[in-house]
Amino acid sequence: MLVKLDTLKQTALTVLAHSGYPSDEAQTILDVLLYAQLRGNNQGIVKLIGAGMPRHPETQPIRIVRETKLSALLDGGRGAGMVAMRRAVDLAIEKARAHDVGIVGTNNTASSTGAIGYYAGIAAQAGLIAFAFSGSGEYVAMHGSYEPLFGTNPLAIAVPTTGESPIVFDMATSAIARFGIIEAQTAGRRIPPDVAVDGSGQPTTDPTAALAGAIRTFGGYKGAALAFMVEAFTHALVETTPTPEGKKTDWGNLVIAINPALLTDAETFKARVTALVVRAKATKKLLGVDEIMVPGERGNALLARVLAAGEVEIDDNLWAALSQKANASY
Amino acid sequence: MLVKLDTLKQTALTVLAHSGYPSDEAQTILDVLLYAQLRGNNQGIVKLIGAGMPRHPETQPIRIVRETKLSALLDGGRGAGMVAMRRAVDLAIEKARAHDVGIVGTNNTASSTGAIGYYAGIAAQAGLIAFAFSGSGEYVAMHGSYEPLFGTNPLAIAVPTTGESPIVFDMATSAIARFGIIEAQTAGRRIPPDVAVDGSGQPTTDPTAALAGAIRTFGGYKGAALAFMVEAFTHALVETTPTPEGKKTDWGNLVIAINPALLTDAETFKARVTALVVRAKATKKLLGVDEIMVPGERGNALLARVLAAGEVEIDDNLWAALSQKANASY
DSSP states (O other), rough: EEHHHHHHHHHHHHHHTTTTHHHHHHHHHHHHHHHTTTTTTSSGGGGGGOOOOOOTOOOOOOEEEEEEESEEEEEEEOOOOHHHHHHHHHHHHHHHHHHHHHEEEEEEEEEEOOTTHHHHHHHHTOOOOEEEOOOSSSOEEEEEEEEEOOOOOEEEEEEOSSSSSSSEEEEOOOEEEEEEEOOOOOHHHOOOOTTTTTTTTOOOOHHHHHSEEOHHHHHHTHOOOHHHHHIIIIIIITTBBBBBTSBBBSSEEEEEEOOOTTSSSSSHHHHHHHHHHHHHSSBBOOTTOOOOOOHHHHHHHHHHHHHHTEEEOHHHHHHHHHHHHHHHHO | OOEHHHHHHHHHHHHHHTOOHHHOOOOOOOOHHHHHHTTTTTSSSGGGGGTTOOOOTTOOOEEEEEEEEEEEEOOOTTTTTTHHHHHHHHHHHHHHHHHEEEEEEEEOSOOOOOOOHHHHHHHHHHEEEEEEEEESOOOEOOBBBOSSSOOOOOOOOOOOSSSSSSSSEEOOSBSOOOHHHHHHHTTTTOOHHHHHHOOSSOOOOOHHHHHHEEOBBHHHHHHHHHHHHHHHIIIIIOOOOBBBBBBBSSSEEEEEEOOGGTTOOOHHHHHHHHHHHHHHHOOOBOHHHHHHHHHHHHHHHHHHHHHHHHHOOOOOHHHHHHHHHHHSSS
């Protein structure tokens, strides 16, 4: 159904307040969720329904536990991954502005950072080249395996352009995002074949069986290798705390921001990225292709239409679940 | 056929001498080629046959054209990409050792850097986290297009372990490496379906038609988005020189080396990466899978067997072509 943007925001903020978030944290989380929701990315308000993402009752303020001119490691204090990651990217930008490189990791959160293009995009809007990596629990199997080991381990890369929107590329290294499966479950849909196995290692299109089994990595062994590296960056490097058996008890994240002026004139870099976009879009199209789309373009176009209309199409079941949660008394 | 390692090295060095390389450059190039050849990677000695990789007659010494504590931009002087990239990684390591981050780009080369895991692996053996990106000419089409725009745009990521071998992940963002097509052409084989199109945009398994058409990116739009970012890093960022129409006249490369001690204890990082390898290999295997392999493991195992035997299996046609080139009088 079509939902007014203001209604969507108010409803989501109500659920976030019920979930225990103070208003500044709720606003950050809303920004991240809407970044995804309004671009047709499956990391949106689906995160608020069902168990949702309640604030941990013992959340502590975010703390810098290690710092150099170029880097910092943040203890997320059991708070929301989105709040810690937003702080991480702001700090990485600050360091990159002062010293050309900012590398900030977070640990001790256990909720998703959402669409990580959001964070990389903020750094690119500040004129920086940005990488973002997010870890999570055991959901995805290594290539050749059916035992969950990796998180969905998304990565984002963003570069600035001369226009308002940077080029932001954001992908899960899994064949499907975990919230893509939860979204299918909520909407009563099957998931595509070949993206998940059930608990005995058999391929499945049933989202419930997939959640009890393992998600596969995308693109065969290449995707698995990328997932491995994201795992190393978001757990080993940022000092998450595993059990003695190596199971995860918290999740980590990493942001790398680099000033392009280290290698070239920053404005020239933006102009050349923009020229590459123009060139890519002008190349000869395969039969049946209407338009060549650069990374993030489809989502930006959808966002522009939503903002112009002031309302957005949301799955009926999803909207019903969110509204019910907002209207429940606490 | 089986070829003695010493014979292989001597033959390749002879071809490199005939190709105009002084002995130090020839040794660097041989190292890169054997890194690939002895690991079963298609970036090996196939590069020396046919037109091969003759040294540009006007090769100038490599020159640092821009430098900060954390970064440098190298002008490759029209020399071999492998020689410039080896210099780039050595300089990136030096900067990362002194200042925790080293970011080095190269431009003004027009030959392939080969298996870029080689360069990332050297930095990881020095205890660093490494990224490497290599650009090249117009070979690969954007998702939805059949007009060559990108290079095969490989990227490598490497992390150190407690053992002798770092974990090195090295992949083309194209569905097949260009030298994989040339290797198939030399061996008289077809290429897999869905990796390339001919000059009119029709899928083809004929390597000759593919070389006249365009290679596709791997993994659908995700691979295309990665290819786009590698293109931005290896051309826009490192100041290669395009024609007014945007066509490439030289190729660029980028290495990023990061000291893990910025975020955690360096030895702990190595131990935790090694623990991740052990855990990944111990996960439950899908039916028909003998062993879970981590990135680079298959190539390292092949290398160990080759070194133990002192000889390596090489395609008959490839070896005949290389030997003929070594024996030709110049």
